[in-house]
Amino acid sequence: MRNKSFYPSKPLPRSFYQRSTLDVAPGLIGKILVRRYHGSFLAGMIVEVEAYHGFDDKASHAYQRRSGRSEIMYNRGGIAYVYFTYGMYHCLNVVTEKEGYPAAVLIRALEPIAGITTMHKLRGNPHTQQLTNGPGKLCMALHITKNENGIDLQSKELFITRGRNIPSHLIGTSRRIGISRSVENEWRYFLKGNPFVSHHR
DNA sequence: ACGCTGATGAAG
DNA sequence: TTCATCAGCGTT
Numbered sequence: 001m002r003n004k005s006f007y008p009s010k011p012l013p014r015s016f017y018q019r020s021t022l023d024v025a026p027g028l029i030g031k032i033l034v035r036r037y038h039g040s041f042l043a044g045m046i047v048e049v050e051a052y053h054g055f056d057d058k059a060s061h062a063y064q065r066r067s068g069r070s071e072i073m074y075n076r077g078g079i080a081y082v083y084f085t086y087g088m089y090h091c092l093n094v095v096t097e098k099e100g101y102p103a104a105v106l107i108r109a110l111e112p113i114a115g116i117t118t119m120h121k122l123r124g125n126p127h128t129q130q131l132t133n134g135p136g137k138l139c140m141a142l143h144i145t146k147n148e149n150g151i152d153l154q155s156k157e158l159f160i161t162r163g164r165n166i167p168s169h170l171i172g173t174s175r176r177i178g179i180s181r182s183v184e185n186e187w188r189y190f191l192k193g194n195p196f197v198s199h200h201r
Numbered sequence: 202a203c204g205c206t207g208a209t210g211a212a213g
Numbered sequence: 214t215t216c217a218t219c220a221g222c223g224t225t
Contacts, residue, residue, distance in 0.1 A: 086221050087206025136221045
């Protein structure tokens with residue numbers, strides 16, 4: 001848990017991201033998201049994600065449009081897509097699949113692993129359980145903003161590494177949170193029983 | 202249950 | 214140019 005004892009493994013290869021989004025999304029559960037900040041590492045285990053993909057997903061930013069904000073989702077997998085929402089918050093996605101197919105996975109929650117003191121400062125000292133249990137919260141805690149939009153996940157600044165291997169029976173699925181269209185698709189994945197998974201409202 | 206807050210994109 | 218819509222959060 002101490003930052004000094006944490007040194008990350010190599011970034012996951014680009015090939016990890018260039019697969020079906022519905023394979024990448026549950027595959028991210030248990031992996032470690034790493035952010036370099038002022039020369040040290042902030043890190044957390046991914047415990048909740050949502051997939052947004054393809055031409056028929058009405059909740060996707062890329063639905064029936066390819067311009068501005070959503071253009072980045074058409075890139076080949078392996079880069080970050082960070083967007084600003086509700087006038088206040090940033091959300092981190094990882095782009096998946098091949099060039100020309102619009103898709104990304106939203107990182108919704110982390111279990112903090114390293115740099116927890118720094119994360120508390122960046123978040124305004126909430127209880128640890130509230131530190132990274134939501135997509136806006138984890139971006140605040142890891143200082144992820146639109147400056148990181150488009151960053152290559154092979155970069156030292158922001159990447160994902162191997163973590164725990166999670167047996168599939170420990171991964172739960174549900175409808176996605178906070179959307180009004182295509183609600184029937186159960187493309188949210190989370191680590192069952194983990195206290196950092198965000199709660200439904 | 203609601204207000205905060207501003208980027209986005211569609212409509213006019 | 215105006216307007217509705219929001220992949221959220223914190224306080225009520």
